[in-house]
Amino acid sequence: MSNPIRSNDPLPPPLGRDAALFLDFDGTLVGLAATPEAIEVPPALVALLGDLKDLLGGALAVVSGRQIDVLDRFLAPLRLPAAGEHGVQRRDAKGAMQEQHPPDLVPVLEIANELARVHEGLLVERKHAAIALHYRLAPQLEAVCGDAMSRAIAERPQLELLHGKFVFEVKPAGVNKGIAIDAFMHEPPFAGRVPVFAGDDTTDESGFAVVQPRGGVGIKVGSGPSLALHRLESPRAVYEWLVQARDQLANAPRPAPEEASPRNPG
Template identity: 75%
Template sequence: MQTPPRLTPDAALFLDFDGTLVGIAETPEAIEVPQGLVALLTDLHDWLGGALAVVSGRQIDVLDRFLAPLRLPAAGEHGVQRRDAAGNMREETPPDLQAVLDVANHLAGAHPDLLVERKHAAVALHYRRAPELEELCRLALLGIIAKEPRLELLHGKAVFEVKPAGINKGVAIDAFMLEPPFVGRIPVFAGDDTTDETGFAVVQPRGGVAIKVGSGPSLAQHRLESPLAVFEWLATARSVPPAPDKNTKNDPRRDT
């Protein structure tokens, strides 16, 4: 894999959150947002004419909390939720997840190192603190959704997630690319997990850039080694002159 090319003002930039913009933590709430990240994303959002979106497994309101006061276009829960550049929110209606939640809570009750995360349209079971329970978690969740075709099991880094079937980050990126200000631009997507592969499969056929963050096999043709490397790569765009129709000279949010 190659180092990704420098960002250009005609890009449509899509960024995963955990493992890409911030480091992976023991629990979802324990992550630390790097100093300067919000200011950098604010700069890039302006420089790209608004064509920057976070595409994450997190809920959008959680992303907003970590990136406050910035509210970017975003896809949450792998595309179940999507907020466009105009601020309009779209959410898929989830199937009944009570049986899944009951099984996950039962496992967590028996194994305190497991963590259950209830989302709008998904249930995530984190086993980072108990990696030896991976197969137990997988089989339990597969068993409960075996007769429910509207649900699927997603395997991420030390987490299994039951979510609506057929919705993923690639679908979300496709939807963004049909709307302003993303339409007609070159898609660029950076992500670290297996859940990001659907996004890579969308941007590369469009002539875009897919960036795998960290180690492991991937469809992506470019790689950065860590969230710090992602930050540094994004920061190189600051030295590129803004697009002709943008005037950021007097923007008080820009670093001096």
């Protein structure tokens, strides 16, 4: 990361009607849990996201390491535009799905499963085109997990290894959240708007690298070094910021017709 930990990172600015809002899921919208299925999604959060999507003319997307069908399950009845598995999957605002053909992950899966069999506390998550090895319940095994997953892709340039919060994930090379956000920004209703992206993990840094050069806003959630120029301390702070944004947008006067089109941030 190019920036050190900063204690004086400013809070994000208010959302304008010309914003395109991109939100990570785990650690940003919801708190992290011992296992991926143990998270809690408050009904008020689902309603809030639905309100914001309407107020922003549909320009709200979830950009996550989760699979899109899993996001849909947690956020039901919403079906938001979304990027899943760090951009391997992407559903546009019209509901059309784009999805990369999964690579051969059997050797990686075998290594991860064997490690989980030997060491208590490890959890293997098989996604559409990725394998995630979670060690949140056994943090002392970080180096063991990292070494094993690195060996698993050592001679497979079509794959790359991500290191997130208590997880090592093998996914197709050449895809990331930044690329997914860039794709959204070339499509309606996101095109021509000011991109705003909030995320908490190292896997979100590619998103900050895309939105900020466009004149947009990167928001790091929690502590740690980041490219993002703004910061919120927790998912609770994200929720409160989004509530404030919804209320301000709902009460803001509607622009005149000649001013209604979102500006192009360049």
